[in-house]
Amino acid sequence: MKPSLAVSPTEHPDVAAPELELSLGASRSWRFGVDLFEDVTSASFTRWIKTHLNDHRILVVMTPTVYRLYSQQLSACWSVLDVEPRVFVLACTEITKSIDAVMAVCRQAQEADIDRRGVLVSIGGGVCSDIVGLAASLLRRGISHVRIPTTLIGQVDAGIGLKGGVNFGVLKSYIGCFYPPKAVAVIPTFLRTLSEDGILQGIAEIVKLACVCDSALFEDVEATVTDLTRTRFQEPEAVAKKVLRRSISGMLTQLSENPFETVTLERAVDFGHTLSHPLEAATGYQLHHGFAVAIDIAFSAILASRLSLITEREALRIVHLLTNAGLPIYHAKLDGSLVEGAFDATKKHRNGALNLVVPTGIGRHTFVKDTNCLSMSLIGETIEYLQKASHTTARLPVDDAIRNQHENARNALRL
Ligand SMILES: NC(=O)c1ccc[n+]([C@@H]2O[C@H](COP(=O)([O-])OP(=O)(O)OC[C@H]3O[C@@H](n4cnc5c(N)ncnc54)[C@H](O)[C@@H]3O)[C@@H](O)[C@H]2O)c1
Structure with missing residues (x-):
């Protein structure tokens, strides 16, 4: 596509045509699966963990409540991995959903020596997956992230989409990204402990x-x-x-028609x-x-x-x-x-x-x-x-x- 000029060279002879016009275009294809599992303890979930996380350096981010309720069950899942993941417990509330929380995740990733092949895993509600998704998009210009949503909003909306973001002053999700996860696991039994x-x-x-x-x-x-x-x-x-x-398939259908919100703003x-x-x-x-x-x-x-x-x-x-x-x-x-x-x-x-x-x-x-x-x-x-x-x-x-x-x-x- 030719760039549109504000003035044309004929009207302004001083503006010479470029000697060489080069351009670069690129697109990236992506696909992620949303898989449902009976329970954290099911063999199929353990296999999913191994498939998506083995042979990578892993930083798991979870909220204090999720850590308190599920860390024991989850540690059995990590035991199938060759390298034990680093676990970071981060308070995730709408008020702490800021760039500072993203930086805290990045610092932990640095301390855990997360490399370009490293993977961030969010286990929590929409606030957690929004913060971790944004951190993953920034670390080393983009590393993979995997989502295990534990709230209903997470399982039907925030955790299965491709957006990450944080609040900025009074503006909600003002800083954010479109950055699809590598995979999503939905486990409805997490919902048992929700209020x-x-x-x-x-x-x-x-x-x-x-x-x-x-x-x-x-x-x-x-x-x-x-x-x-x-x-x-x-x-x-x-x-x-x-x-x-x-709900999940309806949401995915809606998202797949306009994933990066570039097709339409309707x-x-x-x-x-x-x-x-x-x-x-x-x-x-x-x-x-x-x-x-x-x-x-x-x-x-x-x-x-x-x-x-x-x-x-x-x-x-x-x-x-x-x-x-x-x-x-x-x-x-x-x-x-x-x-x-x-x-x-x-x-x-x-x-x-x-x-x-x-x-x-x-x-x-x-x-x-x-x-x-x-x-x-x-x-x-x-x-x-x-x-x-x-x-x-x-x-x-x-x-x-x-x-x-x-x-x-x-x-x-x-x-
Ligand atoms: N990125 C997107 O496309 C998108 C879409 C919808 C919503 N969102 C965002 O998601 C956020 C809301 O997410 P939310 O409703 O998951 O709330 P939340 O992330 O604030 O989580 C609520 C609380 O539930 C606790 N919790 C999580 N799992 C639990 C469990 N299994 N048992 C007991 N407690 C548990 C958490 O520790 C947290 O304190 C909002 O910030 C919203 O903007 C993002």
Whole structure:
């Protein structure tokens, strides 16, 4: 491709044509597998460890909680390796998710004498894999990394994608990279020790995908969300596995169509990720990412129904799924100026277009391209609706609305 010049040589004879025009183009192909295993102790997982990690210098990064709960079981896995890995326990929270944490991983890698063939392994939630992925992209201009996500968000979203990143001031994931892992192992039994909140945060990401891409997934979650949360995604076993598999394959399909976000800036999986980032930051990261995503989903669904892009019934069904699961749909920091600021920041990130993802039905979506149709009064009404619906008593009308609709449908069938 010829470079475009601001002035042409004929207009400015002093600007001589280059004697020689050379260029270099390169592309790198990549592929990684996401493999599911029954348990940390299963023989197939041990084989996976050996395949991906043997004969390399390894730095394993895990969070204090994961270390406390799983280091013993994991040490049996390391015993199949010729060289024992170095283990680094790093506190990974949204507040410590900064370039300092990345540097701490790099220092440990240096001390462990990690060479170009070395591999970093992250075992933890999305914060851990985001920090380790970024460190791997920087060390020796890029070494391999392997992910073993231990949270639900990690297993269905953060840990199976190809992004790493950290926060910078109030800007979430402002410093980051697209840097695919070498391999990912998903082990659902890790979820047994998650808190209820930990499961709910992951459910918010699953609902995100289901709302815009997969109505069958939505129905499965809608029917079993209480059991899935109570049993930490262990029971009903068949549904839990199905929901995990569908979420992972749905996410991978979405990512494979636009892995480096160069094909389009219209991404269905950005649903729930427009207000959520500034909302998290506005709460000093006290509000967890998954909860902020749930609020953003509810906002976008109600906004879409007010724009007549989705029926009121379907929008309420989405909100009802969130509230029924126990997810928040409102936060006191959600106001008109936060939404306005979020739209401005999003436009900068999406090359001038808002591309707000909104559902047009269960499992379908469209993009609201600009802010012209989004008046401040419409935004205010939407927030007010969510505030009222979020109170326990005000949840009833939402439930009632859904129940009434089901009742009507049943009556219609009887007729
Ligand atoms: N890179 C991406 O594409 C992407 C996508 C989605 C989310 N994210 C990021 O992921 C982060 C959220 O990730 P998260 O929800 O995993 O939270 P998290 O990483 O903050 O982990 C939450 C807590 O759970 C603990 N924990 C981990 N596994 C556990 C287990 N099995 N049992 C008990 N406790 C356990 C951790 O020690 C941690 O204290 C956010 O920073 C978000 O921005 C990134």
